[in-house]
Amino acid sequence: MAQARRYAGGVDGNRSLERGIEILRAFRPGVDTLGNGEIAERTGLPRSTVSRLTRTLVNSGMLDEVRAERAYRLAASVISIGHAMRTGSPVLNAIGPMMRAESAKRRLNVGLATADRTMMVYLESIRYSPRAALRNVVAGQQVPMELTSLGRAYLAGIAETERERLLKLFKRRSTAATKALLADVRRSIASVECDGYCAVSWQPAVLAVATPIVLDGLPVYALNMSLQNVDRSDALANEIGSYLNAFAAKCKEVLASR
Amino acid sequence: MAQARRYAGGVDGNRSLERGIEILRAFRPGVDTLGNGEIAERTGLPRSTVSRLTRTLVNSGMLDEVRAERAYRLAASVISIGHAMRTGSPVLNAIGPMMRAESAKRRLNVGLATADRTMMVYLESIRYSPRAALRNVVAGQQVPMELTSLGRAYLAGIAETERERLLKLFKRRSTAATKALLADVRRSIASVECDGYCAVSWQPAVLAVATPIVLDGLPVYALNMSLQNVDRSDALANEIGSYLNAFAAKCKEVLASR
DNA sequence: CCCTTAATTCCACTTAGTGGAAATGCGTAA
DNA sequence: TTACGCATTTCCACTAAGTGGAATTAAGGG
CATH class of the missing domain: 1.10.10.10 (Winged helix-like DNA-binding domain superfamily/Winged helix DNA-binding domain)
Known part of the structure; x- marks a missing residue:
């Protein structure tokens, strides 16, 4: 009944x-x-x-x-709807230009993403390329939530119950290394809670750090900065992390005022 | 019955x-x-x-x-589907890089679009900006079919019956200047048939020329080149038109080989 | 606290959607 | 060309899924 x-x-x-x-x-x-x-x-x-x-x-x-x-x-309709989505996103509108400026200033990649089911999808990913100071902007690309700094920052930003629901899904789908992976995810989440950001290298030779952006009435977003062709070191992660924290603070300020 | x-x-x-x-x-x-x-x-x-x-x-x-x-x-899902669309578009994949190169070489905007109902939607629009040689790439933006070179080139490329169907729709929706507008549209179509391209300035001080790309098994596309801050002249239109014809020929060649 | 306005749920009705089976269409091999 | 095999589409009887007007509930505003 x-x-x-x-x-x-x-x-x-x-x-x-x-x-x-x-x-x-x-x-x-x-x-x-x-x-x-x-x-x-x-x-x-x-x-x-x-x-x-x-x-x-x-x-x-x-x-x-x-x-x-x-x-x-x-x-082609689907991209016109996609365009409308980007156009209507208050977060992207507010901080998109700031992200571009930051990418140029710090000479690294800057991205903004949110979740689509168990994937993170970039609203904007600004790829900084040193040669020619040329930017490559991509939107809509998906990366796995559990493996990326972006995804883990997102997990750190959402409500407990939702987080646990998602973690269960990861357990279900990844065949190998589940235990270790989940522990690593939880470590990243703790790192966000403690330092404000988490650092992950899921692609070889790229170091990425990310932090959640939580605003009420809006989905949780995650902001990241990344650098290619580096060898991962805690010192570097800390440096980028501090840039990211500063930048995220600036973004939240702008976003708070409507 | x-x-x-x-x-x-x-x-x-x-x-x-x-x-x-x-x-x-x-x-x-x-x-x-x-x-x-x-x-x-x-x-x-x-x-x-x-x-x-x-x-x-x-x-x-x-x-x-x-x-x-x-x-x-x-x-955000809608942009991830949009991204999948762009990724899966054989035309964009084939000529996207060529368009970027051409934009840099000719120092003008280059765009690729197709129809969504009565609007043209950009699969890619490369905005050339002289200062900083910086590119701005946009996808999904819509422009009205009947007012743009892109749209008119598209109309020139599609089957007669479909074209007439669309022209009727324009007649129905635009309250003023319909007669003159439709005549202008037909003139543009004739121009495509005669010169390979058509030139339109629907925005003040921007000159745009466009040409259709017809491949079987695929929707009709339109390719355009445009230039801001110029005063429209036939000489300039001819010049850009010839660039466009040459470029479109190169594209068709590439596209013909799968 | 009440009133206005808008969104949601209810519910009886029946049409619109369903999916297995049959038919059609298409490409390939003989 | 004809016959075969595969994949897609159409048919059709069945009924559950969807519909929309009316009632209800929820959310600001005065």
């Missing part, structure tokens, strides 16, 4: 919409085209249902049909 | 999904947060339906809830 029924007259949401979104989500960097069959496999939906939903997504302009391959590909 | 019924067992698509997408589309640059009421107004959907669909979109991670304002905002 009290059984929370999925899908009935409304309390839980709309099934078809949820499924359609799941189809869009099946496209990710690396899988540029998908046929109905493959979508059905990846999402676990019946083939006929997929067929109907992909048709709808084509009609709505979210997918392009690639007749030759009997497949679909994400349509 | 033969009446093509909207929404039944499948031929036309899925209503809830279509509506959900329409809700996402209601967010655009300038409208960063929307409440259920406002969404209902803009989409014409009943309030209770909107309430359920927005809940689903929140659960699916496409919207963030802004409790304080009883409103919603696009979530």
Whole structure:
């Protein structure tokens, strides 16, 4: 009786919409085209249902049909919605320019991200490249939450219950080294609580430090700074960490005033 | 009997999904947060339906809830899907780097766009800025099809029937100057057919020229080059047009080989 | 504290969506 | 060319999932 029924007259949401979104989500960097069959496999939906939903997504302009391959590909609409998202993000609007300035000043990469399920997604990632003082700005890229400074700073910033929920998910998905990994994640979280930031090198020869940005009424964000082609040292991590703390403080100040 | 019924067992698509997408589309640059009421107004959907669909979109991670304002905002997921789109675009992958090089070489803006309904959306827009030789890359921005060189080049590239359908839509929406505008659009299309490109200045003091890129199995794209702070002259348009023709030819060559 | 305004939940109704099975279409090999 | 095999789409009977108007609840504002 009290059984929370999925899908009935409304309390839980709309099934078809949820499924359609799941189809869009099946496209990710690396899988540029998908046929109905493959979508059905990846999402676990019946083939006929997929067929109907992909048709709808084509009609709505979210997918392009690639007749030759009997497949679909994400349509340009999705980036225009993405653009609207970035445009409407008060955090990015407020501190985006500051991030660029900071990247130039400190000569390192500066990024802002938040969570999408168990991944962190960059709202903006400013890649500082010493040669030519050229900036490369990327948005939308995903990195794994549990392995990155960004993700761990995020975990440190969110509510306890949500954090534990996510940690359980990591345990479930990573086949190896789970114990050690989780301990490492918790160490990073402690580091954030103690020093304000955490430092992680999940890519070889890049040192990244990150700190959470918590504002009420908004999702938790994480701000990071990173440097390529360095060998990791605590001294360096401390230095960048202090830059990051100072910068984050400045950002929070700006963000506090609306 | 033969009446093509909207929404039944499948031929036309899925209503809830279509509506959900329409809700996402209601967010655009300038409208960063929307409440259920406002969404209902803009989409014409009943309030209770909107309430359920927005809940689903929140659960699916496409919207963030802004409790304080009883409103919603696009979530970070949408940019990660947008990123997947850009990553998976064979055209952007092939000619993106060429566009950057060309922008630096010619010292002007270079853009690639395709259509989203009646707007053109940039897959990439490389803004050349003389001071500091600094590039600013934007993706997802929309510009009106009928007013821009990009849009008119696109119109020149698509099938006749689709073109006429779109022209009718422009007629319907623009309240003033329709006659003159449509004539101007047709002139631009003729210009593409004759010279390979069309030139338009829809923003004051910026001259833009564009050309279509037609490849089978893919949507029609348009490539443009533009220059700020110039006064429009046919001589200048011709010069940029010839650069563009040359560049587009090079692009098509690259694209033809897979 | 009450009143206004907006969002959410209820609920009876039934249409819109479902998924297995059949049919169609497409590419390939013979 | 024809026949085969695979994948996608259409069909169709079934009914649960979704709908929207009305009632309810929640949230500021005076």
